[in-house]
Amino acid sequence: MALSEFELIARYFYRAPAHDDVELGIGDDAAVVSVAPDHSLVMALDTLVAGVHFPADSRADDIAYKALAVNLSDMAAMGAHANWMLLGLTLPQLDEAWLDAFSRGLKSLADEYGVVLIGGDTTRGPLTVTVQINGLVPQGQALKRSGAQAGDLIYVSGQLGDAGLGLQLALRQIQLDLPPARRDYFLQRLQRPSPRLALGRALGGVASAAIDISDGLLADLGHILDASGVGAEIHLEQLPVAPEIIGLGQQGWSLPLCAGDDYELCFTVPPERGALLEARLRSVDCPCRCIGRIETHSGLRVLYNGEKVETDSFKGYRHFD
């Protein structure tokens, strides 16, 4: 098979630049864009490998969706608007039906958030999808991991553990008698996470630190604590968790704490900005819940109804051994 790069791009991915800020899109040696004044450029890259990050027989549109969604989630965690993406697509063969579905999955999510595909590379090899995403944030407003201070309140968006339960359902690692609609809900949360871009932007000038929850709350909140040189206390009973996960008892707590893949945001807010946060949250349709507080003393302490919980026992819990 000779994978003809230019035919492939022209057939499936080429669209004329839809935005004024794209000076030159797909079809040259590189893309050229203009960056709005008084903004900083925010850049991330994530790779998904078949057989590692998704089963090799996953639907192509689901693969494309997720490859972009995890990158958009990084933009959300920085408080950025996502503008442009590049795609590195490695394919074992030229399968037109697969490519058609892939490009539709990518386009649907890109269009929803106003992201333009401006370039990339297609190569032959084991199925691997790399999305490189570029966004803008007003200068000085990027949400870093390193700004949390003792006394700040810790919040999470949405609901945690849904994607982890979805994965266990998909892999038949758990027996749960669920109505089809609920089963579909958890699978969707795994395959089609909603990047919290509006929330991230609403947190500019409000949150002192932020991260997206890709590896589980304990690991990702741990990154904020490490980067900020602080500790924290969180309260399990305040975690936003589906009733089905509550029903699993103690074993269920590993899902919100360690399973990851939720792509919700975890962020910290100084208490004096509480009213500002409330006002900002009203402008975005994304529930957030306070789950604890940043402390001077390093380490992460997890309480359940006031009692200390040993987090070592949670499956998949690696980063705080």
Place this chain on the structure above:
Amino acid sequence: MALSEFELIARYFYRAPAHDDVELGIGDDAAVVSVAPDHSLVMALDTLVAGVHFPADSRADDIAYKALAVNLSDMAAMGAHANWMLLGLTLPQLDEAWLDAFSRGLKSLADEYGVVLIGGDTTRGPLTVTVQINGLVPQGQALKRSGAQAGDLIYVSGQLGDAGLGLQLALRQIQLDLPPARRDYFLQRLQRPSPRLALGRALGGVASAAIDISDGLLADLGHILDASGVGAEIHLEQLPVAPEIIGLGQQGWSLPLCAGDDYELCFTVPPERGALLEARLRSVDCPCRCIGRIETHSGLRVLYNGEKVETDSFKGYRHFD
């Protein structure tokens, strides 16, 4: 094997941002950089797959060098300065000696051109290297493929076909009695191409179109012709080619014309800018040679000492069937 992303990055790739324009480097959800005013952002991405773009047992420093060099070449072809890169590295296992060599290969070339690694992703899977490169160009000065006009002169930099001969030597597809130094020269041209960044920047406001020669002169000049809606005539005897390739006779012409991997620049210049071009070329240490002229009539005509040459006969010649 659990590939611990953060340990890996910290050990091999982390370096504090060396440039004022890097607001936030490796270690957050995304990198943040500031773009100089009155400049456009130029972005490209190229993927190299083991067993496809390089033998799986290639030296790690050579793989890293080439993965970055081909991206720098795209910046050169746009007339841009290369500033920041992201790395997507998929590895079958955590091999410290390999990673150490890879990071040294990447760093040596990055330092030579002042490029900073600001982010990326490491994943487990078949060996694949994606470099995403970002550069800046003064607004309106990007060198596109689409600006060539009838009457413009066609130039190429350096020497064409060296990398193609290097590949044939590496694969033992050709028997040539070469002195060791000459053999090494051709292998180096294959494994360590010199991206023509200084030349590309010198061509800003001079060249009407430009491309880097990655797929061979016929294919890449063809892209300029297609994008510009013009044709051209080139003269084989004017091509800058090594004497060893000349010695191969007619069979040798497929190397400069079709083998690719030279990463020289092909560009067009309106004849009235000839003196300006000469002045600019004196400022960069890179020989360039005029090989032909753009014409109104579409298609690419190849002459040798005034006689038309049938290019269909050249091996690997696909794009002008």
